[in-house]
Amino acid sequence: MTISPLVDMTVESISPLDEEAMAAARARQDTLTKPPGSLGRLEDLSIMLAGMFGDPIPRINRKSVILAAGDHGVVAEGVSAYPQEVTPQMVFNFLRGGAGINVLARQAGAEIVILDAGVAADLEPHPLLRSVKVAYGTANMAVGPAMTREQAIRCLEIGIEAAREQIGEGADLIACGDMGIGNTTASSAITSVATGADPSITTGRGTGLDDPGLAHKVEVIRRAIEVNKPDPRDGLDVLTKVGGLEIGVLAGAMLGTAASHRPVVVDGFISGAAALIAWLISPTARDYFIAAHQSVEPGHRVGLDAMGLTPLLDMGMRLGEGTGAALAMHLIEAAALCLAEMATFAEAGVSERSEDEE
Numbered sequence: 001m002t003i004s005p006l007v008d009m010t011v012e013s014i015s016p017l018d019e020e021a022m023a024a025a026r027a028r029q030d031t032l033t034k035p036p037g038s039l040g041r042l043e044d045l046s047i048m049l050a051g052m053f054g055d056p057i058p059r060i061n062r063k064s065v066i067l068a069a070g071d072h073g074v075v076a077e078g079v080s081a082y083p084q085e086v087t088p089q090m091v092f093n094f095l096r097g098g099a100g101i102n103v104l105a106r107q108a109g110a111e112i113v114i115l116d117a118g119v120a121a122d123l124e125p126h127p128l129l130r131s132v133k134v135a136y137g138t139a140n141m142a143v144g145p146a147m148t149r150e151q152a153i154r155c156l157e158i159g160i161e162a163a164r165e166q167i168g169e170g171a172d173l174i175a176c177g178d179m180g181i182g183n184t185t186a187s188s189a190i191t192s193v194a195t196g197a198d199p200s201i202t203t204g205r206g207t208g209l210d211d212p213g214l215a216h217k218v219e220v221i222r223r224a225i226e227v228n229k230p231d232p233r234d235g236l237d238v239l240t241k242v243g244g245l246e247i248g249v250l251a252g253a254m255l256g257t258a259a260s261h262r263p264v265v266v267d268g269f270i271s272g273a274a275a276l277i278a279w280l281i282s283p284t285a286r287d288y289f290i291a292a293h294q295s296v297e298p299g300h301r302v303g304l305d306a307m308g309l310t311p312l313l314d315m316g317m318r319l320g321e322g323t324g325a326a327l328a329m330h331l332i333e334a335a336a337l338c339l340a341e342m343a344t345f346a347e348a349g350v351s352e353r354s355e356d357e358e
């Protein structure tokens with residue numbers, strides 16, 4: 001399917017993991033000073049990283065969080081516990097360095113790239129803010145498509161460009177984060193369409209809806225899918241009809257990172273929905289996704305299961321912003337460092353497993 005020259009070119013450059021690099025990394029793991037397999041999932045992760053980088057000893061130098069903000073017209077239906085003005089207010093908090101992601105990215109040594117993909121208000125210019133506003137929020141998906149096909153393509157392109165720029169500047173681990181009041185409604189709709197799961201299974205409380213609020217949200221999502229009839233095989237159509245501007249940018253960033261043979265750290269439910277869009281557009285891109293954590297939102301697991309991804313952490317988190325991804329960066333870096341820096345049995349003069357203990 002052709003989307004646009006940039007998206008098509010990006011999708012065409014996404015290749016499967018490098019099997020040779022993975023075999024070399026696997027072999028090296030078995031020479032390191034530990035019983036084989038004793039570093040568990042850290043070993044598996046290091047081998048995946050080798051496959052992504054196309055390097056038996058991948059090194060992570062710089063890290064970036066691509067944090068995209070956007071508003072959602074569907075908030076007119078009363079689907080969030082918070083008012084829409086929280087989206088620009090939190091963007092200011094990101095710019096001042098006081099949000100959860102600022103703290104966790106600082107701790108992880110990751111840079112944050114803040115993009116206004118579609119906040120409904122005009123934001124004051126700021127040196128740290130990228131104003132790439134595709135629209136002043138999406139339209140209400142409960143009555144018609146969230147955006148135009150052209151807007152959805154523009155979002156993908158902005159994300160691809162942001163990822164390419166970060167990787168061009170030396171980043172080799174990209175995390176995705178989101179901010180957008182109402183975006184769990186879009187994410188549940190995407191997850192239901194992409195996986196076929198009923199909205200009652202993919203919908204949660206978001207920022208904190210009560211029981212009647214949750215029941216109403218499920219009905220709004222049902223209506224959005226019924227009205228728009230997105231084609232589940234067409235990621236661009238799903239993004240256009242029931243997606244979000246920040247979700248489109250994140251899906252683009254995921255495609256752009258995969259095309260550059262670097263890992264994408266997928267944060268929580270909203271990033272997971274963006275990953276579903278990227279996966280529908282390019283099934284191979286999935287090989288470059290690392291699921292950071294298991295969000296409290298019930299639809300998150302449904303989406304990750306469909307893609308065959310197992311999250312690294314389960315911390316009971318549901319903040320978004322890339323916070324779970326920033327935490328997972330520590331583990332991903334640990335995996336790469338163990339593979340690169342542990343001594344081998346030969347180097348350290350440590351005896352290998354006894355022959356007769358088979």
Ligand SMILES: O=C(O)c1ccc[n+]([C@@H]2O[C@H](COP(=O)([O-])O)[C@@H](O)[C@H]2O)c1
Nearest residue numbers: 080180182183184206207268269295320
């Ligand atoms: O990442 C998650 O798993 C997650 C789960 C629930 C809520 N959020 C955040 O909360 C906001 C959306 O919640 P809501 O209730 O307004 O749809 C948005 O800014 C998200 O980053 C994030």
Ligand SMILES: Cc1cc2nc[nH]c2cc1C
Nearest residue numbers: 082086179207319320321
């Ligand atoms: C305060 C607040 C911070 C957030 N960060 C991401 N989503 C959010 C939603 C709210 C309401």
